[in-house]
Amino acid sequence: MEQLNANGGAQITAGAFSFHSRPCCSLTCTQERVTFWSLVLLCFGVAIGFTVQGYWLVLPFAGLEIGLLAWALESLRNRENNYEILTIDGDSVVLEWRIGKQSGRRELNRQWVHVQCDCSTPGRNCHLCVRSHGLETEVGHFLSDEARLKLAAVLKMQLQG
Amino acid sequence: MSDAAHAHDDHGHHAHPTGMMRWLTTTNHKDIGSLYLFFALFMLFVAGSMALLIRAELFQPGLQLVHPDFFNQLTTMHGLIMIFGVIMPAFSGFANWQVPLMLGAPDMAFPRMNNWAFWLLPVAGFFLLVSFWLPGGAVAGGWTMYPPLFIQGGISYDLTILAVHIMGLSSIMGSINIITTILNMRAPGLTLMKMPLFVWTWLITAYLLIATMPVLAGAVTMLLTDRNFGTHFFNAAGGGDPVMFQHIFWFFAHPEVYILILPAFGIVSQVIPTFARKPLFGYASMVYATASIAVLSFIVWAHHMFTVGMPVTAQLFFMFSTMLIAVPTGVKVFNWVATMWKGSMTFETPMLFAIAFVCLFTIGGFSGLVLAIAPVDIQLHDTYYVVAHFHYVLVSGALFAIFAGIYYWLPKWTGYMYNETLGKWHFWLSVIGMNIVFFPMHFLGLAGMPRRIPDYALQFTEFNQIATVGAFIFGFSQLILLIVVMKAIKGGEKATAQVWEGAEGLEWTVPSPAPYHTFETAPVVK
Structure with a gap:
């Protein structure tokens, strides 16, 4: 070739x-999954912890942020195809x-x-x-x-x- | 491949706009990097002027120049602007300029989002600054925004909450862009463990930002609803808990401290090997140490609030976990020293700032260890010892690394070598000035002088006067940096592509100045 x-x-x-x-796309499927789910776990873990304490307003911001991250990774996935x-x-x-x-x-x-x-x-x-x-x-x-x-x-x- | 009737993928295909429109609409990572750096430089002088006003007031005991309430506004805004308007944007500027170049990528993964992330910042900066002219003046309760003071303030407090939200949004967009760029746009062959350390530190910093920003956003939103919508999250009169705000805030703000210092570690890890003409000692251990610091940053927040009252077991946990951070930090300092050991060293301005960083940041680290000891911290809490500690971390740490980075990459950005004599003047005046300002503060703190107070007892006069003289030396010496940058933009000795004899990495393979579009064809890394 x-x-x-x-x-x-x-x-x-x-x-x-x-x-x-x-x-050129250097992000592998495994790396994408690790990146996304580690951040989901971290953000929602913290947000749910504060929510349990009664400080629930952290949760919607975590959701919005993870939504933006998901959109970004989905865009990359589309580009990869x-x-x-x-x-x-x-x-x-x-x-x-x-x-x-x-x-x-x-x-x-x-x-x-x-x-x-x-x-x-x-x-x-x-x-x-x-x-x-x-x-x-x-x-x-x-x-x-x-x-x-x-x-x-x-x-x-x-x-x- | 598409039909002529289809919309073209037009990123980068149009003629470049000129004038203001170029900067407003740019999606080029180099343009946006420059915008971040100029914004940070401007805000450095704004917040620096506030610091000089603070030090002028403290030159003598008694009230000389400013009203006590305005003094509190100055200390608060100095902190907020230096953190969110200077250090963070400066590192974002470095990331924008250098990360694609270091990865062999043509641009950031989301160029338009990159443009938005920057242009939100001046808006937030405007909201912060304009609050000085609002009824009641700017926020005055400290950059930590603790209730109940923050719940009781005027309209500027709402505006500050809005500004914090905007800056947070900007940070999140920037972080997602950096993570996706680093993970998806590396040149073929550039595996994660081959990436320059600056890229690694930014990847971890971006993770920290994404993990902590919702906490800050939630905390300030709860302040906003307490102020305006009758909620009682932090209002003790309504059954709320003001101490819980401190927990939430520091859960964000301690990782924030590492957000401010990890990219500095990255810059220094690029500069030292170049001027020692040796590869970085213990690359893998540097990566793991950075990641360890990031992980530990989530479990140490309460060392900022030993005095609010907590069980002894909690004090012990936070004390020992804080001390644990000294281990990976020590690994880093050891590796920098080991890189220099028996190296063929030369002492150009970037290297001088990097060496000063290693020495002085270590002093800041040691005073941090002192403050980590709960019974000692109870004595020193809210004294000038704390002010000395965090300025050794953020001025001789973060800011000196920024200076090192500017001198290191300026020839690559402008195509011209900076004036080395002026650079050395800038270095020596900064180092001497900085130590004159902040070292005496250790003694003031140990003697019990409280922070955020415009007046003080007579016995603190001499050390305060020394600190004020140092502040003016340090402050005015920053004008040299401005001159150096302007001169390098205008012209001078032509820089080669490699610029520095010992420089290695993809960014040094492109000509100086780096062309507007680089790595349109991805390089292959062996």
């Missing part, structure tokens, strides 16, 4: 080219993606596909997209500009070859 950067890589097997990319896969096999180019709650799949005819990488807008990342039949699909969300340019070159070469 050719590594474009730590977040994405391309692979060629038996004539088919595929590119996989996903964001993000991916992009681009496969060129014979005459077909298949794009599959999941970004946040949006996921999709598109199959294109290789002969009509062309790749464009626009780095001309100052202050914006390079815009790398695959176009066919008037439709444009952005690729390389999790890549740096350098890696997007590299991917654009690789894709152009693969589509021509």
Whole structure:
């Protein structure tokens, strides 16, 4: 697998080219569970202790805080599931993606596909997209500009070859 | 990968706004780090001016400059602002700047929440400061907000409760951001036990903040309902228990003390190996010692309230558990000294502040041990001995570590070396000034001078005069820091990427100044 950067890589097997990319996530499921439940135990343990003594107003704040923590960890979990896969096999180019709650799949005819990488807008990342039949699909969300340019070159070469 | 019709993931893709809008809307961790640090520097001068006014009043016995009630307002606000407006934001500034750089992450996990966490702080600071101009003046019952005084005050007390809530919310958002960033955004290969110690100390600090903030929020809300809604949580006349507030408050506030010092340990653990040109001695033991201190911080709170009356067994428990904290702290001090031992040491300003930290924080630790002894504490409670103790911990501890961190990372932030001569002037005047202010306070306390009193008996005059002279030396020497920072921002000798010969870590692999966007491609750590 050719590594474009730590977040994405391309692979060629038996004539088919595929590119996989996903964001860097170092939090494992076990670490997430340990983090969340240790804080739940600590916060609610303390809050329930004070509640038993009659000082119950600590409890709602603990609940709100743990709610915010749960939302944060859930967001990370969603990000972890993000991916992009681009496969060129014979005459077909298949794009599959999941970004946040949006996921999709598109199959294109290789002969009509062309790749464009626009780095001309100052202050914006390079815009790398695959176009066919008037439709444009952005690729390389999790890549740096350098890696997007590299991917654009690789894709152009693969589509021509 | 998405259709053109879909919304783009646009974080960091737009042109940067300029002027005020850049700072108001920024989600960049470096910008937000700078905002935290400038806010802390501004508040340092605000709360420092209050300290100078306090010391000016105490230069002579009798009442010279300020009304006693205003004196109490000054001591209260000095404490609140220094803790919540200076030390905590300064460490948050370091965390914002350094944690992503040290982890090889492009930014914090939740950049927009990061922006909110910062911009809540000036609002809270405004509420605190504006209370001086409200009827009855600012809060005057001490930063600990003890009832019944706190229940009886004017409108500024409600405003202070609101400010504390806002600062608490800011801390919680910051902590969640830091925990998620550290756990989820480490570069491939950067395992937990390979993380720089500064990152470890912040991870543990964030845990402490999350564990204790609901307690503070609950405590001040109960004060608010006692004041305005007829509840009697802490009102003895209605069957409430004012002493219970002290338990709740210190259950929050003792871990808070470690929230103020653990990141300082982290900074010093980065600085000393760099200038000793040796790896940190006992890295794993430093991590475990930090975690032990955090755990112990939850079971020692009542040593702040030995005088309120508690069973002898409880006194013994809190006395011995407090003394136990000396063990992991001793491990840390030993490791710092062992790191320096036979090192190829040089003494640039960050290292000088780090060495001063080790020596003077240890003095603060020892006076803490003295205060941990229940029968001694009963004698020394609310005297200047306590003031001396916590200033040795928070000034020569937390603040000196902040200074060390500023000098250490300033070239990385600005791209220019700071003026070493001015830095050394700042160091020596600070160290000498600080000791002149706070060391005599040990003697004043042992002789029985009470704290938070604008007047005192004649026999305390000399030591108070010495302390006041020291305070002005220390206070005005901080202007040198301001000059050093401004000069480094404007220009000077170009800094290299590594800056310091012995510096190691991912943050030193990026150019100086660190580009606006760093590590968009995650580095691989071997």
